[in-house]
Amino acid sequence: MSIAFTHSYADLPPHFYTEQPPSPVVDPKLLFLNNALAQELQLDQAALRSADGIAMLAGNHVPDSARPLAQVYAGHQFGGWSPQLGDGRAVLLGEVIDRHGTRQDIQLKGSGPTPYSRMGDGRAWLGPVLREYIVSEAMASLGVPTTRALAAVSTGETVLREAPFPGAILTRVAISHIRVGTFQYFASRNDSAALKALTEHVIARHYPDATGPMDLLRQVCTAQAHLIAQWMSLGFIHGVMNTDNCHVAGITIDYGPCAFMDTYIPDKVFSSIDQFGRYAYNNQPEIVVWNLAQFATSLLPIMGDRDAAIEEATEVIHTIPDTFQAAWLALFRAKIGLTTSQSGDMQLLADLMTAMAQNQADFTNTFRALSGDKARDAFTDPAAFDTWETNWRARLASEPDGLAERLTKANPAFIPRNHRIEQAIQAALTGDLAPAQRLIDTLTRPFEDQPDAADLRRPPTDEEAVRQTFCGT
Template identity: 65%
Template sequence: MTVQIPFDNSYARLPDRFFTAQPPTPVAAPGLITVNRPLAAELGITLPNDDTGIAAIFAGNTLPDGATPLAQVYAGHQFGGWAPQLGDGRAVLLGEVVDRAGQRRDIQLKGAGPTPYSRMGDGRAWLGPVLREYIISEAMCALGIPTTRALAAVTTGEPVLREAAMPGAIVTRVAASHIRVGTFQYFAARRDVEALQALSAHAIARHYPDADGPLGLLQAVIAAQARLVAKWMGVGFIHGVMNTDNMSIAGETIDYGPCAFMDAYHSEKVFSSIDQFGRYAFGNQPNVAVWNLAQLATALLPLMPERDSAIEIFTHEINTFPDLFDLEWHRVLRAKLGLARVEEADVALAFDLLTLMEQAQADFTRYFRGLSGADPAQTAAEFTDPGPFNTWLLRWQTRLDRETRSPAERQSAMEAVNPAFIPRNHRVEEVIKASLSGDYDPFFKLVDILKRPFEDQPENRAYQAAPAPEETVTRTFCGT
């Protein structure tokens, strides 16, 4: 029995200039690290028990029946600088399936070899970023955040040259689609209105069937991004490389390169080694999102009948983002504080807490989880000077007195949104280090813990701890 994937490949039916037909480049010795069987079942994929056959498929050595492999082309602004042609430089889209819920999903091999868009790169990935993407994308899913998923991770039996020779690997990524803001930018820059019309129609049919033309598409993407970024910030997530070619119009988190989760809270926190000026800092993510959305609006302009009036209309829509984001972010903060009712002073209460946390460098995840517990006062231990926090705590408890939920109901609701476990950076680095010596047990353990982020898991309490000073990760890297 072989791997059976029920492909239905709509993107491959778009005009040839949307992509290059491109098979994966076979590797020397595929080896299966893991395959996500629950996700495979969700996608309608039949998997045998033969690890060798599974590895051959997800390494690109064997093409499953019905696959139409291709590399997508797109453009983008990278750190604000325009790149007129990018594209899948190390990824090959095998095709699409319609999952058990009726949703269309892409299946893509990342690290599958060079393509016409590799820009002198080798088209490969090394083991560290592959495990990192698998861990974090699956953790984000468990946290309830829209995200691409990880279906499989395999080794290639071939070295990849980065700072040194590293073991090669491939991750199989599942996405609602791989259409990016940069996909629209690519065709707009070439004044290819016919392609823009085809792309817009495809995106609307696939993601926002109720949207009315380009304006409706823009409105839907704006709303989706406002929800997404608010959810990121609610768990202390920093994407790290929010270029327009890394913004999915489906409203999913995509491209886990130099991303990270904060330990100590700081609104200007940056991890990415390539973000030298803090463009993609934690607190700047909403501003970058609206900048990116303005680029999408610009790319959609040729589809509107009257350019001057369209500019005015689209500008108005882009200007709705701050209020939409604030609405979503305030909703996230109220939930984290256990506030079911809406009062005007709630936002100031939440922001005052964040200010105190920043001043004290309190651990973002551990603090909110502690606040969710039966004795929130214990969280004062996060503060070297607990006096201002205790004053805030009295304000919060006074506010809770006006809620109609019982303390037990409030605690349960808070524990359902304030995770006990996140993929802490030092734990991910531990996994990668162990894998380089062939030990995948830490990887499997961390993946298992992160499947249940809102459970207490007392046996895994060590994974809730912030890093010791010598374990602290200050920089994360793209891996390309």
């Protein structure tokens, strides 16, 4: 198995990482291979499916061109400071250049213990691997910046969590794995030389027009504000927005206890470890401001005059809510078919979402149904929708034709619903991968109606509802 890996991150100083080969497994078997992504990465699909390819995806074979390593970082976890974290169950093999000329990391997640494992086993079990594969690929198809899933393999080994489960490894692809926590790690150690090297690396890799650390801060803030607006427009809840899970390039990373809402509940929490709702759906725009304030603090040592830098960085952080609000409003205007801006649009949207919350309306299906005549069916009191629809129709009078087409382009028919993911995981535990494959295939075309998959649009029954989601560790 030959891959032309490059190593811009490994070329950074040695204290940025620990060189660490993946731990071999007993009996690797390929579960899923993302053929479209392999093609984008200019990788040989047949070779990846071969015995040598599967051995590489499982960590049993390390290509000659690879330089496997585990990255170190720190972070605030639920607001509490952790001075050293890092890749506790993942190993970066190297980087490849995709067909668009973009540098992409290839990482094995669940590949064994590292020095950063924090008493963990370094492994992953099948459930979280399937969840991340399904959700990250769905996010990519929905147009949200994200890590990707190239492959999933079973290991032939057992992983002990609350019970014994079959082990698995995810091959994760990302434009990098650099987090706010990476900067925090070096800032907390007063290592200005490392901060400068990391800043130069991130600018070269992600923001080539940035003119220095302050401009980098500004561009990261913009990217993150737009990302969170996209999450909100899809009813997505990350579940664990710690600074070590906040990517400096503005992509979604680390799908642990993540979930998409069914019924619209503004303060909804799924994560079993988020006991106080810190990362609830409606808190996400505020948390990203908090996270990026920590990023700004980390950059201060290399920003020149401290007092002037604090003043300017504070101004940059204070721009995030307005940037987010503008991005949110643009996305939600599109979700109700508006192409122009009027002063009453925010109130129109607020009225709809208040009615949705009060009437237990399904988030995804309600917006999608606006393109037809069944939106009122999503409300326990259809009259609540009728009142709003009158105002909406009046607002649409100033809009161009083509409403239905605009609405279907802005509102997905399919999201990775929690109960369908859970059903796919349970089937996979019996050896049946068909439900997971069907879900993956359907979610690659989320804006198409796909009548044969209409059952995947249905919200869960009370018996099917998933009320908590969990990390894989």
